[in-house]
Amino acid sequence: MLACDPAKRLSFNQTISNGDLVIVYEKHDSMKAVTASEGSILQNRYGVFKHSDWIGKPFGSKVFSSKGGFVYLLAPTPELWTLVLSHRTQILYIADISFVIMHLEIVPGCLVLESGTGSGSLTTSLARAVAPKGHVYTFDFHEQRAGSARDDFERTGLSSLVSVGVRDIQGEGFPDEFTGTADSVFLDLPQPWLAIPSAAKMLKQDGTFCSFSPCVEQVQRSCEALRTYFTDIRTFEVLLRTYEVREGKMESLHEESNGSNGSLPSKRRQCSDGNYMFSSTISTVMAKPSGEARGHTGYLTFARLKCL
Ligand SMILES: C[S@@+](CC[C@H](N)C(=O)[O-])C[C@H]1O[C@@H](n2cnc3c(N)ncnc32)[C@H](O)[C@@H]1O
Numbered sequence: 001m002l003a004c005d006p007a008k009r010l011s012f013n014q015t016i017s018n019g020d021l022v023i024v025y026e027k028h029d030s031m032k033a034v035t036a037s038e039g040s041i042l043q044n045r046y047g048v049f050k051h052s053d054w055i056g057k058p059f060g061s062k063v064f065s066s067k068g069g070f071v072y073l074l075a076p077t078p079e080l081w082t083l084v085l086s087h088r089t090q091i092l093y094i095a096d097i098s099f100v101i102m103h104l105e106i107v108p109g110c111l112v113l114e115s116g117t118g119s120g121s122l123t124t125s126l127a128r129a130v131a132p133k134g135h136v137y138t139f140d141f142h143e144q145r146a147g148s149a150r151d152d153f154e155r156t157g158l159s160s161l162v163s164v165g166v167r168d169i170q171g172e173g174f175p176d177e178f179t180g181t182a183d184s185v186f187l188d189l190p191q192p193w194l195a196i197p198s199a200a201k202m203l204k205q206d207g208t209f210c211s212f213s214p215c216v217e218q219v220q221r222s223c224e225a226l227r228t229y230f231t232d233i234r235t236f237e238v239l240l241r242t243y244e245v246r247e248g249k250m251e252s253l254h255e256e257s258n259g260s261n262g263s264l265p266s267k268r269r270q271c272s273d274g275n276y277m278f279s280s281t282i283s284t285v286m287a288k289p290s291g292e293a294r295g296h297t298g299y300l301t302f303a304r305l306k307c308l
Contacts, residue, residue, distance in 0.1 A: 001076050001128070001156040016054050016061075016073060021155060023074040023084060024049075033076060033084045035155075046071060078125040081156060088145050091121035092188070092212065095240040096297055100186065101129050103236075103302050104208045110183040113202055114138040115169035115195065118188060120149040126186070127153070127161040135161060137178065141168040173198025180204060187211040192218065193225035200229035203305045214298040222301055230303035237299050242290040250284050253277050 001021070016022060018038045025031040026046070034042055034051075042049040046069025053063055059075040074080060079094055092100070100122065106112060106129040117123060117140035126136045140146045146166045153159045167175070170191050174182075184207060185199040192211040199209055209230060211222050219235055226233050254266070255277060266278040 001078065001081065001124070001158055014075065015056055015058050018055055021076045021157070022054065022059070023076050023080045025072040025074050025080075031074075031080065031084055033081070033155075042071075044071070045069075076156060078128050081124050082121045085119055085121060085124075085152065086148075087119055088148055089116075089118035090214075091119045093121070093294070093297065095238045095294075096212065096300060097122055097125045099236065099238050099300060100210055100212075101125060103300075104184040104186065104210055106130060106184055108132065108134060110134045111178075111181055112136045112184045112186065113174050113178060113182045113199070114186045114188075115167075115174070116140040116142075116188055117146055117149045117164055119145075120152050122186065122188070123149065123153070123162055124156060124158065127158040131161055135163065137163050137165065137174075139165045139167045139169050139174070141166065141171075169198070170194040174202045178202045182207055184208045184210070190218075191221075193221045196222065196225040196229070200305060205305065205307055207305045209303045209305070211301045212298050213301070214296075216299065219299045219301055226301070226303045229306060231306045233301065233303040235299050235301045237296065239296070240294060242292075242294075243287040244290045245285060245287045247283060248286045249281050250286070251279050252282050253279050 016036050018036060020036050022034050022036050023031055024034050024042060036051050036054050038052055038055060040051045047065025047067035049063060049065050049071065054073055057073065059073060061073050062070050063073060064070050082094060106126065108131060110130045111134060112126050112130060114123060114126065114136060115138065117138040123136055123138050130136060143166050146164045150164045153162045170189055173195060179201055181204065182202040183204060185202055187195055187199065189195060192213060203209065213219050213222065223233055266280040269277050269279060271277055
């Protein structure tokens with residue numbers, strides 16, 4: 001998921017090797033993660049794809065099946081991983097994730113504490129943000145879920161940047177060994193206010209805090225708890241509006257039969273004032289709001305540790 005040499009950016013020149021994780025992209029709402037393996041095949045509605053054809057090709061390549069269908073082989077970035085990972089819980093998506101990373105001011109080298117880990121969607125982006133020298137310590141009280149997240153971080157090549165612990169953070173707080181060391185703390189818990197005193201204890205002076213909650217009642221209780229230790233408390237709801245860009249037909253009205261559309265066939269229409277207008281149909285690229293746009297996901301409450 002990350003280039004080994006931090007000086008090199010993941011680029012389209014990087015080639016696929018045997019054992020690499022690849023995002024097989026059919027279209028924006030249809031893709032899956034596949035480990036390229038010499039001798040294996042991928043079968044989908046576009047035909048049969050031999051993995052051996054993928055090996056040695058640059059990420060971003062278009063590859064063809066035996067019956068002429070095609071898919072793209074993309075590098076497994078955190079943005080794409082979030083769209084293909086297996087959902088063991090509700091997850092955070094790109095709009096919230098990017099907002100969290102920006103507002104928490106997470107940069108390479110940061111130490112970040114997180115709970116709950118859930119499906120590791122946010123953790124994956126946190127790991128990339130702190131790489132190559134920082135670290136994310138993430139905790140979930142659900143042992144099996146923590147184990148699956150650990151397996152995923154192995155698979156995505158992030159295990160050196162993330163440690164997964166099994167712990168009841170609402171009941172016990174974060175481990176004492178992190179006291180005063182964290183640049184940022186992120187909570188996605190059902191009762192985050194219970195973990196806020198511990199979060200405050202873990203943060204460095206001026207450290208940043210964020211809590212994600214789907215319900216406003218959770219936000220109210222969290223804000224009450226935050227006021228004891230934190231300043232600059234702000235809550236946001238990120239609403240994303242996506243557009244579909246597609247080719248379509250559009251009617252164009254003009255005053256003359258050979259008006260702005262040159263030689264296109266036009267129909268004559270009489271207007272209410274008795275004058276004639278000409279209409280012709282033209283092909284154009286249009287952007288329209290997507291019908292499947294996501295609405296409310298949750299509220300993000302940010303705060304900064306009070307300086308003593
Ligand atoms: C909604 S999920 C987190 C999803 C995650 N943010 C993501 O993007 O994939 C919430 C997680 O919190 C965990 N959790 C709930 N109560 C907890 C507690 N007291 N201590 C630690 N983890 C807890 C649950 O097991 C669950 O995995």
